[in-house]
Amino acid sequence: MTIEIKNMLTDLNQAEVLVTGATSQIGQCLLPHLQAAGITMTAISRQPQSNTAYIVWQQSNLQISPLSISQSSLLFHVAPLPLLPPLLTHLPNNAPLKKIIAFSSTSCFTKANSPDPKERRIATQLTEAETALITICQARDIAWTLFRPTLIYGCGIDKNVTFIARFIRRFGFFPLVGQGKGLRQPVHADDLAIACVQACLSPKAINKAYNLSGGQTLTYYDMVKAIFHHLGKKPRIMSIPLPLFKFTTRCLSGLPTYAHLSAAMIARMNQDLCFDYTMAYHDFGYQPRTFSDTDMGF
Numbered sequence: 545m546t547i548e549i550k551n552m553l554t555d556l557n558q559a560e561v562l563v564t565g566a567t568s569q570i571g572q573c574l575l576p577h578l579q580a581a582g583i584t585m586t587a588i589s590r591q592p593q594s595n596t597a598y599i600v601w602q603q604s605n606l607q608i609s610p611l612s613i614s615q616s617s618l619l620f621h622v623a624p625l626p627l628l629p630p631l632l633t634h635l636p637n638n639a640p641l642k643k644i645i646a647f648s649s650t651s652c653f654t655k656a657n658s659p660d661p662k663e664r665r666i667a668t669q670l671t672e673a674e675t676a677l678i679t680i681c682q683a684r685d686i687a688w689t690l691f692r693p694t695l696i697y698g699c700g701i702d703k704n705v706t707f708i709a710r711f712i713r714r715f716g717f718f719p720l721v722g723q724g725k726g727l728r729q730p731v732h733a734d735d736l737a738i739a740c741v742q743a744c745l746s747p748k749a750i751n752k753a754y755n756l757s758g759g760q761t762l763t764y765y766d767m768v769k770a771i772f773h774h775l776g777k778k779p780r781i782m783s784i785p786l787p788l789f790k791f792t793t794r795c796l797s798g799l800p801t802y803a804h805l806s807a808a809m810i811a812r813m814n815q816d817l818c819f820d821y822t823m824a825y826h827d828f829g830y831q832p833r834t835f836s837d838t839d840m841g842f
């Protein structure tokens with residue numbers, strides 16, 4: 545795959561490559577692909593990082609510091625999408641930013657009608673950021689591609705698959721509400737990194753948005769079972785009544801490890817969250833890996 549990407553990226557050597565959100569799961573996968581292709585890039589993080597031969601780290605908080613773009617540039621925005629429109633608005637009119645590959649989320653659909661007002665706000669912010677990004681890019685003649693992934697895993701830092709694995713390691717079992725029959729399509733961060741590279745070199749992907757799900761559709765129950773297998777453990781999955789689950793979640797929500805849990809999230813264990821990636825396959829050859837037999841990153 546590296547050789548294919550190397551060939552695909554030759555064209556980019558003329559452009560400056562910027563990666564915002566470079567320490568994210570996708571960023572951690574994207575940087576090595578770009579580096580292997582001989583691409584020099586500026587990677588942005590709020591934390592200090594050490595430069596390497598191909599990666600110049602810039603310490604910057606995108607909420608308060610503008611982007612500096614002085615030569616023909618390609619931007620991979622892997623940080624939260626709502627940060628991007630204000631950054632673009634503050635760029636000088638003649639800034640030579642040519643192309644943006646940015647990440648939104650399928651949460652803009654799945655959380656739009658959530659009973660949890662916090663989740664509805666996230667969905668609204670994403671939808672508004674998508675609209676603003678497209679409007680600004682049209683006005684400034686910047687080519688854009690938007691990706692909406694589903695549940696991302698693969699680097700051992702996500703709050704879904706890795707959280708489940710840590711819970712299993714610690715307690716030896718995993719609790720589910722009902723049968724956990726909601727369908728999931730976990731997507732590996734490396735497949736999204738490869739999609740970035742493929743899309744930025746495909747003319748068909750210009751000015752389009754894609755839902756990017758993983759290569760296997762399985763129930764929440766089967767996803768948990770696959771994680772047990774990956775850990776070399778016999779599955780011990782317990783069905784717990786929703787009221788007890790909600791009570792436990794409320795009690796644990798003060799602890800940082802469990803702060804992201806919410807009643808709405810638990811209720812979604814039995815809802816299907818599925819998206820079709822056929823358009824991405826046709827436009828730039830997106831072919832995500834299956835979940836059960838892959839390296840889950842832990």
Ligand SMILES: NC(=O)c1ccc[n+]([C@@H]2O[C@H](COP(=O)([O-])OP(=O)(O)OC[C@H]3O[C@@H](n4cnc5c(N)ncnc54)[C@H](OP(=O)(O)O)[C@@H]3O)[C@@H](O)[C@H]2O)c1
Pocket residue numbers: 564565566567568569570588589590591604605606607622623624625627647648649650651692693694695696697702703704
């Ligand atoms: N996680 C999922 O399952 C999921 C699902 C669908 C879509 N997405 C989207 O996919 C993208 C990557 O998701 P992720 O979960 O891997 O990462 P994330 O937790 O959303 O964070 C992405 C990165 O953004 C950087 N960042 C955040 N605020 C910043 C700021 N003010 N200034 C500069 N950098 C900032 C952080 O880097 P530093 O801490 O180094 O500054 C972090 O590494 C995001 O756009 C996310 O919304 C994620």
